[in-house]
Amino acid sequence: MSVVMWFLFLFLAAVPAAMAEQQPPSSSSRPITLPGCLDKCGNISIPFPFGVKPGCFLDGFQVTCNHSFQPPRLFLAFETPDYNTFSRTSFHQVFDDTTRYDSAGNSSDYSSNSSAMPVELMDISVARAEVRAYGLVRSSCFRANNTYQAQQLQATTLTAPFTLAAMRNVLVGVGLRTKVIMATSFFYTRTLVRRLTCDSETSLSPDQATSGICSGLGCCQSIVTPTTTFFTFFEVDFNWGEEVIMPDDPRFPCSYGMVVESSYYNFSTEDMYGDDVLPKKFPRGVPFVIDFAIGNGSCPVAGGPPPPDYACLSGNSSCANATSDKGGYVCKCLEHYDGNPYIPNGCQDIDECALRDQYPDLRKDYPCSSDGICVNRLGGYDCPCKTGMRGDGKNGTCTEQFPLRAKIAVGATGALLATSVCVFLVLLRREKTRMKEYFKKNGGPILKEVSNIKIFKKEELKPVLKSSNIVGKGAFGEVYKGVLDGQQVAVKRPAVSVDAAQKGQFANEVIIQSRIIHKNIVRLIGCCLEVDVPILVYEFVSKGSMDDILHGDRKEPLNLDQRLSIAAESAEGLAYMHSKTTTSILHGDVKPANILLNDEFVPKISDFGISRLIAVDKAQHTNYVIGDRSYMDPVYLQTGLLTKKSDVYSFGVVLLELVSRRRATYADNNSLVMSFLDAHRIQSRSRTAELFDKEITAARDMELLEGLAGIAVECLNYDVDQRPEMTEVAERLLMLRRSCHK
Incomplete structure (x- = not known):
């Protein structure tokens, strides 16, 4: 049985836009x-x-x-x-x-x-x-x-x-x-x-x-x-x-x-x-x-006027008769133009050169050989040959007109220049990578969060780190004097690299000094972390160290009042570190070289390279003994246990140097310390008097000197518990200074 089945067709939904034919982009504002x-x-x-x-x-x-x-x-x-x-x-x-x-x-x-x-x-x-x-x-x-x-x-x-x-x-x-x-x-x-x-x-x-x-x-x-x-x-x-x-x-x-x-x-x-x-x-x-197609009409005759309802309204457009049997016509933008030909000014010039770059498939439609340079213009584009060539890049006829010798010379020069640039860029990139590694290894991510500490770039310190600016030099490295951000600074650059264990302690020194604000402690301004061994930037202290004034080439006369002032204020700075901060700070390397003096002989404690942060009344144990053995606590030398009393011992040696102007040396079993201890043990005032610096041995001052030496001897007691606290030392020295003034 025949059955006529009608299945009618409705065209409804959307195909993904990705299926549409790719078209050159039009301006979003068009x-x-x-x-x-x-x-x-x-x-x-x-x-x-x-x-x-x-x-x-x-x-x-x-x-x-x-x-x-x-x-x-x-x-x-x-x-x-x-x-x-x-x-x-x-x-x-x-x-x-x-x-x-x-x-x-x-x-x-x-x-x-x-x-x-x-x-x-x-x-x-x-x-x-x-x-x-x-x-x-x-x-x-x-x-x-x-x-x-x-x-x-x-x-x-x-x-x-x-x-x-x-x-x-x-x-x-x-x-x-x-x-x-x-x-x-x-x-x-x-x-x-x-x-x-x-x-x-x-x-x-x-x-x-x-x-x-x-x-x-x-x-x-x-x-x-x-x-x-x-x-x-x-x-x-x-x-x-x-x-x-x-x-x-x-x-x-x-x-x-x-x-x-x-x-x-x-x-x-x-x-x-x-x-x-x-x-x-x-x-x-x-x-x-x-x-x-548009209507039932057709395109106007060439040279003739368009009909009143002519739809191709844009300039730079053309008309083409439709091919279907329904007739009509369509409007198109002229070659090298794009847009809507049915509205006024709808056809706009296209940038063929940009299209060639963005859509490589269009290069066959807009040819320009590799020897030419694509240049857009209204209604088209040009492709002139590159410098040193002649012909037409559109037709692929560019030929060289540069002499071979000149080409070789230019090529060699260009190759050398390119090689130099490449090498420079490689080295620059390697240097930047290395600086980033140093910055991270030296605790940069942590120190960036520390307030009152500026992180200097390596480039910022270059004007200061010149041989003409060196003001101090030794086994530790070099110290430079310079100006940064409008103020005088001392830049400390270590001479040699340190091992990984010591590098791990660098951030500790910076953190310690960022927490210390005291007139008798050198202020740390900032640091540079983009180098193998970090560089520290301090406030500049003009006269140098106590070691320079007592023993070095810059030796100067010091009266008893100046020496008592230096002793009392140095002790005050150490006492502040021990007892007047939220966390007790041990210096670990107290010696004349680490006590700096300004023009008024005001002392400032410096160099916290081996300092430690510890809880109050606790000790800090280290697996290796570091510091200057001439000033080092013998208990610390034997046990590796650093305490506040270790700093007290070292300060006692500093006091002996201050009143005797003799250098303490570890090599001769520290004869300076032993001499004072022996004189004190046998209570011989004459032997003690012989140890004092002749500049300050006036008869009226002997009692003050003996009091000062007595404090030093108490600091040097081998029994750690019998040594006074730094706060007590500071108070007693202050009393001696007042007695001197009276």
Whole structure:
């Protein structure tokens, strides 16, 4: 029994933008439509002659932006059911009518509507004079209850100015045994006007079908040629006028048909299996391409005036007659221009040189040889040959005119220069990398957070670190005098590298001194961490060290009052470190060389390289003994246990040097210390008097000197517990100084 089954085609959803042909970019500020007109619906641009409201489109180019979807969708505004008011759900309910047949082909339900469905657009290209739209995949299926169901929708209508694009669309059929027909007909009379068909059959075995190949086995396709683009009211049908045959294999219950953009659909054998596979695979449909043209007129005769309603309004545009049998014409921007030719000033000059760089595939369209230099100009571009060459880069005719010897000389010079630059850059990069490593290794990430300490760049210290600025030099390194940030500073640069264990203590010295603010302690201004051994920047103390004043080349006379003042204020600085900070600080290397004097002989404790932060009344144990052994506590030498009393012992030795002006030396078993201890033990005032510096041995001062020596001897007690605290030493020295003044 013959059954006519009508399967009409609606083009609905959107293909990903990535499938669109790549086009050179247009300026984001370049208008695409008339002033005051909507230029976008959801993600789709609306260029003139298309438009939504009156005055924004040419006749036949009205579109509707349906905001019931999110994002909104764009449709051609044909006379259709009132789809502008459809919700997301009702849109599909109204237009998804079905016709059901039993196995004998008898209709169990049939519904139809002769009106056309709206065509949803995916994008519009005025440059190609085409739009891309969507249509559903049509299906014809036998259900499990032996009923035949064919999905049916209203026919798709393309009226002027729209036609199917020739050679850009194909009719595709998928199924075990499928005959698909695209026809223009009149719905009620079912009069077939013209048709395009394709047949798919795998009569022997489904294994005959091969994924990726659509040649009639499981998949067929026919190209929409210029002779079939006339369809304006078309539908997709299966087995036109033939008997409906139940499938032999229940694994293949459905046949499919669709009009789709060429090369979009890639056949897979899995599409033949199961129930409604392709409609589920493409729930919003597949794209197809529509051409458009302006009206029924034609381009003006060369040299003649354009008609009053001429649509090519932009300068730098041209007109081309449409190739379809519906007539009309399209507008295009001239070569080397891009934009919308349908609006005034819509065609703008393009930068071919920039396009060549951004889109290498366009270089064949805008040739410029490697020997030329691309230069953009209005209405085109030039490609002059590079310096030293002649010809035309567009034609690839650039030839060299530079003499060989000159080329060799220039090449050699250039190579040498390039090599030098490369070497310099490599060394510069290596140096920067090394400085970053030093900065991190020297505690930079921690010290950056310390307040009142400036982290200097290596470059900032270069003006100071000159041989002419050296003011001190020894085994420890060099000290430079200079000016940084408008103030005099002393820059201490160690002479040799230190081991990893000592480097780990560097941040400790900086942290300690950042916490100390006292008139008798040298203020640390900052440090440089971008070197192997960090460099410290201190306030400048003009007279140098006590060691220089007592024993060195810069020796100066000192009266008893000055010496008592130096002793008392030095003790005050050490007492502050021991007892008047939130955390007790041990110096660890108290000696005359680390007590600096300014022009008024005010002492300042310096050099905290081996200092330690400890809790009050606790000891700090170290695995290695460091410091000057001539001033070092013998208990510390034996045990490695550094305490506040270790600093007291060292200060006792400093007091002996201060009153005797004799240097303490470890090599001779420290005869200075032993001499004073022996004299004190036998209580011989005469022997003690012989040890004092002759400058201060006036008879009236002997009692003060003996008191000063007595304090020193108490500091040197071998029994750590019998030594006085530094605060007590400072108070007693202050009392001696006041007695001297009286």
